[in-house]
Amino acid sequence: MLRRSRPFDEGDRYVLDSFLNQFWPATVDGLSLGAIYSLVALGYTMVYGVLRLINFAHSEVFMIGTFAALLTVELTGITSPLGTVPLIAFVLLLALVAGLVSGGTAVALEFVAYRPLRRRGASRLAALISAIGASLFLQQLFALVVIPWMFDRPKEGGRLPVQSADFVEPVNLFSIGPIDIRSDKLIIFVGAILMMVALDMFVNRTKLGRGIRATAQDPETAVLMGVNIDRIVTATFMLGGAMAGVAAALYLMRFEETEYFVGFLLGIKAFTAAVLGGIGNLRGALAGGMVLGLIEMYGSAAFGSEWRDVIAFSVLVLVLMFRPTGILGESLQQARA
Amino acid sequence: MERLGTLRRNMMRVTGAVALSAVLALGASACGGDDGGAGGGDSVTIGFMGDLTGENSGIVIPPSKGAQMAIDEYNATNPKVKIVLKTYDSQGKGEQAVPLAKNAITKDKIVGLIGPAFSGESQQVAPVLEEGKIPSVSPSATNVKLGDNNWKYWHRIVADDDVQGSGIGEFIGATLKAKKVFVINDNSEYGKPLAEKLAQTVKNAGARVETESIDPEASDYAATVNKAKAFDPDAIFFGGYYAEGGKLIKQLREAGVDARFLSADGSLDPGLIKGAGGTNAEGSLVGCACLIDPTGTAGPKSKTFSDAYKKKFNADTAIYSAEGYDAATAFIEAIKAGNTTAEKINEFLKTVDVPGVSKQIKFGPNGEPTATDVYIYQAKGQALPLLGSSKTAKVEG
Known part of the structure; x- marks a missing residue:
């Protein structure tokens, strides 16, 4: 705020000055952005942990979740913004619907695009191409058929964004010093953390979770020990997809808008977060997402938004140079040699 | 995938807005005014080129209708030389626009072209027109760099960015x-x-x-x-x-x-x-830099134009419809003055100075409009x- 007292021109921008001014708002935004990255990253990391497959169609699982949430908003007929408490309840409903739809989509995707290949012992590269194909197919299907049909638009309208009814009016809940805590950002952050704790407990404490961990460690031995691999794979896709669905509901609450390629950039970022945190590692996805969100926001604050991705990916490369397995290392619970 | 997004934006970039509402309203009647080849002895053919059926057609159909309207009005006065308007649907893509332009010159023998609508395709088509010595007036390409090419046959009616x-x-x-x-x-x-x-x-x-x-x-x-x-x-x-x-x-x-x-x-x-x-x-x-004025706020001239447009097409004037009309008017003035070859029309465009709907129709030596209204x-x-x-x-x- 000091710099406002003197005349300002283009050359007057000091990186450090700008960065310090923006530090706290950037932190809040970085964490709320990072929370969505983390949730989506879980899907990449779980599937990778179990199948050693990068499910590139996961971004479309997220995209379909945003549309499920949007349709839910439309069907409930809400037209004016909700208060904070009803909003939390409503977001829970959206998360439930979007989680189920996204989870179902992920399972269907596994059945159609991956399982037949797995059965025939195709190479991982074939599955990767199948993933990319499924991703493109779903995007274009939405742009050309689903969106025009669902929202009664001419065919050119399928590529334009779709807005939901206005159901959120963010309010400043409280301020800690210079930090304004806004309701929507807080809901995203808390919601994402709760989901991740729940998932972590599920994988660590339940029988199905044990099966997932066993398969991730050594699929062949797991089969010999009586684990039904197909069931485990289905559960993995369901859980990962559901997390993307929850992320989609939170995303819709934050932006009240979606479009057919909404998952593309976000998917790449989430995949990056998974690698940054250590792919195959659930807690790594959380760490990677938060770190990536913060770096992006700090980088934009210091150097301007056009440098956002440059800085984020430079940090990724640096981290991987010194820790090739990511911040927390590989593995779903147990390190392999 | 990212490419698709970028492509979409690249196609939009030049001209700006994609009027979804216009797409909704006009999409059904997309192909107005394609009269086929040149008619009888005393007529010349003018082309209109742009994205007439693609995803950005919402901003190209209004100027094509504007141009059609100007030419219909002119032909209704029973002039010595009638004008046939032929449309070329480039989908806004340079690689489709170039062969269409070549065809227009060699087969249809156009003496002038209204368009291309977007800057990207203009950049690629202009050299072809230069070579064929065919004058063009774009109603909607606003990229600044287009004016820096020293093209002799290129003009635009809308001011640049x-x-x-x-x-x-x-x-x-x-x-x-x-x-x-x-x-x-x-x-x-x-x-x-x-x-x-x-x-x-x-x-x-x-x-x-x-x-x-x-x-x-x-x-x-x-x-x-x-x-x-x-x-x-x-x-x-x-x-x-x-x-x-x-x-x-x-x-x-x-x-x-x-x-x-x-x-x-x-x-x-x-x-x-x-x-x-x-x-x-x-x-x-x-x-x-464009004038969209269905209610005639800007003056009586734009009111008359908008009323006539509404009567003819049963739609309000939309983005670049006045510019399309004015681009056609530039050619009509040339032909009225007895210029019926591409070369002569191009000469005439250097000196044209008549009031249009959106602005005074007058070009600088580089083909840019002299009016700079925003x-x-x-x-x-x-x-x-x-x-x-x-x-x-x-x-x-």
Whole structure:
């Protein structure tokens, strides 16, 4: 705020000055952005942990979740913004619907695009191409058929964004010093953390979770020990997809808008977060997402938004140079040699 | 995948807004006015080229109708030499436009071309027309660089992005009297130079300026919004398209930044208001070198034109319909004066000086229009009605 007292021109921008001014708002935004990255990253990391497959169609699982949430908003007929408490309840409903739809989509995707290949012992590269194909197919299907049909638009309208009814009016809940805590950002952050704790407990404490961990460690031995691999794979896709669905509901609450390629950039970022945190590692996805969100926001604050991705990916490369397995290392619970 | 997004924006970039509403209204009657080849002895053929059926056809159909209307009116006067208008659907793509242009020259023997509608295809088609010595007048290509090619046969009726940038910039300084202006661009070939030109103009008028950019592929503009909030500006200008503009308004208002929002032709679409949500965009201002004036705010001439257009096509005038009419008028004047070969028409275009609907039809030596009017539109409810010329418009609310 000091710099406002003197005349300002283009050359007057000091990186450090700008960065310090923006530090706290950037932190809040970085964490709320990072929370969505983390949730989506879980899907990449779980599937990778179990199948050693990068499910590139996961971004479309997220995209379909945003549309499920949007349709839910439309069907409930809400037209004016909700208060904070009803909003939390409503977001829970959206998360439930979007989680189920996204989870179902992920399972269907596994059945159609991956399982037949797995059965025939195709190479991982074939599955990767199948993933990319499924991703493109779903995007274009939405742009050309689903969106025009669902929202009664001419065919050119399928590529334009779709807005939901206005159901959120963010309010400043409280301020800690210079930090304004806004309701929507807080809901995203808390919601994402709760989901991740729940998932972590599920994988660590339940029988199905044990099966997932066993398969991730050594699929062949797991089969010999009586684990039904197909069931485990289905559960993995369901859980990962559901997390993307929850992320989609939170995303819709934050932006009240979606479009057919909404998952593309976000998917790449989430995949990056998974690698940054250590792919195959659930807690790594959380760490990677938060770190990536913060770096992006700090980088934009210091150097301007056009440098956002440059800085984020430079940090990724640096981290991987010194820790090739990511911040927390590989593995779903147990390190392999 | 990213490519698709970029491609979509590249196609839009030149001309700005894709009027979804126009697509809805006009989509069904997309192919008006293709009369086939040249008719009887005393007629010449003029082409119209642009995206007539593709995803950006919403901004090309109105100028094609405007051109059709001018030529129909002329033919109705029973002139010595009639004009046949032939349409070429380039889908806005250079690789389709080039062979179409070659065909138009060799097979259809056009003596002039209205279009191409977009800057990208113009860049590729102009050399072909240069070689074939065929004059062209584009109603809607606004990229600044097009004018730097020393083309002898190329003209446009709409002013370029620099004119827009300085026009809106002067408006911010003189009419809004803003002392602190936050200028945002979308990092595109269209938005960045436009925002830079505007920032320079506003700075020269004595305002303090801070600049930022957004990534159009991302949906979270938090860093930009935080900077705007810290700067606490009187006015915010965004150089970019309405899809991002709407999201930007929404996020700015949610963060409590309520400075006046301004943008340019890329955001001249009701989608801006819809994307902003609720009443967030109310009162926002959008500048454009184009004149869209269904109610005749700008004067009796545009009223007469709009009424006749509505009667003929059962639709309101939309983006670039007046420019399409004026581009056709330039050719009509040439033919009226007895010039029926491409070479002679091109000579005549150097000297043409008649009043059009959108502006005085007159070209500089580089093919640029000499008129530099910029019009200001203001968001009101779900529409963006004309407020007036940037030099005289009074802001409401």
